[in-house]
Amino acid sequence: MTSGLEPQWVSGPFGTHNKYCTHFSRNLLSASVFPAQLAAEDLKRTRILASNLPSGPPATKASASSQSFSTSIHLQLNNAAVAGNPASILHAYQSLCKAELRHRQAPDLPKNDDKSQKARPTRLNAAAHERVSLRKQQALRLQALRASKIAEPSAAAAHQALAAKYGYEGSAVLEADQRRRATYKPRRLKATPMDHVAVRTLAMVPVSRDIGPGTKNPHRIAQQTRIWACWAKLPHTSKSFSVGGDLAEHRGLRRHLYFANLARTFGGKPVGLRLAYKPLVLISDPADAEQIFEQQKSPIYKAMEGIFGTGDHASLFTSQSASPYYRSIRKGLAPAFNSSNLKQSFGRLSALMQPVVSHINTTGASGAVDVFALAGHVTVDAISLSLYGDDAGSTSDLSIPKPRYAQILDPAMEGFTKTAVVPWIRHLTFIPAIRRIQQAVQRVHKENEVMVQRLRACQPPPASLGAHLLALTDPATGKHLSDGQLAAELVTIFFAGYDTSTASIAWALYLISIHPHIQERIAAELDALGLLQTASRPQPRALDWEDLSQLTYLRNLIKESMRLWSVAPGSTRCLEKAACIGGYEIAAGTLVQVSFHGIHRSSAVWDQPDECLPERWEEPGADYVSPSAGNIRKIVPSQSSSGRSIQPDLFSDASAAASSHKATQKDKSSPARRFMPFSYGIRSCVGQNLANVTMLTFIATICSNFSLKLAPEMGSPADVEASAIVLLTLQPQNGILLQCVPRATL
């Protein structure tokens, strides 16, 4: 019978093989993994070959016993091939491979050449058997599989293939991974085995995207592999394994709800999110958050520099905490926000409220006023006042919906946030939307130049923020800040202070308007200080600096409002070293985001987290996790051991945090902080005192003069809350329209 595939005898370890034996066994082996790939024709040809196979190699070329061994293997293959049973083929083929290995391992066995074949022992000795470790068998099998072009479906082979592709010694990664697997203890919330398989497959994507195909950077590859391997062990959302991952939810307008839901669903555990090809760990536990704040800022902040300065200058917001520039700027600016300095400009700040009250008196009588828009004008003027010792004239025309500077800055910042995950897209200027972002950035740069000129020309008062800025020196040059550096700092201050203070004021007034009993308690407090407008007191005295510390209930309401409506949704860090967070290993280089909103709305951290209860702040130590709070991991408070006050002052000394990193590092036995609208630690908000003063002044003045009610145009409180979106900050999409009735008319 001639099939065109006549057997050809070649020399092998056990004598002469039929060369087609390996060939068609591979065919069937392939079919055993991918049955669909075994074409009918291939099967036919294989069967013909099998039927043509002699029972063993010619006796003249091999010793009798090796012939019998080889023959038995060949027979197995033949039988399996004839039966068309892929599992038997695989088994027989593995036996052949093992036999070959044993032959090579045995030191007393002569190597495979025709001359020494006569000296070959009659059977494999025990020592040779022992040397064939399981590991080597597996290695051989992998080798055989690869030679037959069959993709090994396991993660181990995927890693090895990756390592081979990028020239990296993959076994180190594999071994490290195996060690981690061995020590990995399944948690209450763990990914399913299928999740792990999916993640392993996904893990290939970021490696090629981040590093670029063909790049042989073993360190980066190992780092990425470690990041994904640790990430895979975290609890995940159902979205983590979809095509875009959690990107849409994470960058979406309603991401605060997503964060709050995750915090509740996972009981505060770290959650692995995937933003397209970037892994991210979301933190919603106060104790974990404290660990994170000590880490370096994520590269996302660096990407802001193009918007902040005219020449990509680092600023207080974007530079790394360890850099001499950051330390020097923070130390130099923080005193400008001390209570003694703020006190000096308080009279002018309080005076900014007069046009606001007049505006409400005139327009509010006929309908509702948008307190969100009004707050925007006051905060821009308040920041300008602290910078230049003079306002920006924003409160002089309150009919404009947005302050002029915000109109310039907001489109650029929104463009930045929309492109933050894929920053390279900003170079595609042929796309009209990208071109618009670039134009907005250029407008910000132009405005920055005007602001710098104004600052240099105006000679700000010594206590002002502007004077502190002009006195700063760059440690790298020893000279005062250049125009570019000043511009970067100025835009940072406006960006960080304007939107946040505005939205915080609006949310607090909204809560007051929908809770009459809270409004009455605030009114009573103001009345007691002689600040409330009444029929008998139509012109109450003006608010002064000392009143601020007396308004305890109002301050508690503001804190409660900042808890419920944390306008900064989160803060992102990049782990410098591998860390154990919430019981999970997180690799160095992982992006970690603390979700303020998640922590502040977590039922594991707060009793009745969705209720507005200003009274909760009357309890000592309410800022910290207490044993009575939910079921979350907590550090038991020990006031004596930590030696610090657990009731923080309204005006904290921000310079203390900056002067020493150690100052912010906590005693491990002290309670974890659960209230952090201004973030926490060395990178906490430097302007929080100014923000507190502005919020108190605005809200106290409005509540002194008006009784507030949510305007019918806003619908129900549920409608207002549903309108909350995250642009730069968490803000009400349709503003906050309130009916303001002068108290003297009640």
Ligand code: HEM
């Ligand atoms: C209610 C109002 C405010 C809130 C809720 C707020 C919140 C925050 C938060 C959460 C951070 C940390 C951001 C991060 O880590 O990504 C921050 C940083 C910062 N804030 Fe504020 N902020 C407010 C008002 C202000 C004001 C009025 C100013 C200045 C006039 C200001 C200036 C800054 C600066 C310069 C930083 C960066 C500090 C650093 O990295 O050292 N903020 N703020």
